Amino acid sequence: MSGRFAARLVVSITSTDVGQRISLRRRVPTGEYSDVVGVLESWSGGTLTVRRRDGELVEVPEEAMVAAKVVPPQPPPRRRPRDQG
Numbered sequence: 001m002s003g004r005f006a007a008r009l010v011v012s013i014t015s016t017d018v019g020q021r022i023s024l025r026r027r028v029p030t031g032e033y034s035d036v037v038g039v040l041e042s043w044s045g046g047t048l049t050v051r052r053r054d055g056e057l058v059e060v061p062e063e064a065m066v067a068a069k070v071v072p073p074q075p076p077p078r079r080r081p082r083d084q085g
Helices: none
Strands: 021-027 033-044 047-051 057-061 065-070
Touching (some): 021 047
């Protein structure tokens, strides 16, 4: 049995998902893959704009996208327990 497996890459987002949090995999010019997670700010003229949680805007050409899906909103930060001492 081989240790390799094949994954099915699916783009399951559309321009109607603007405003949703997404996870997107894109192919970069080097041939490698890069992931972007954030809110889909816009999708027009063949370019998606995604705002990461740090505020950075990332532009992704449609043709570079190999997989994408809507994901749940980012959970709120955890509160640290107060010292009981």
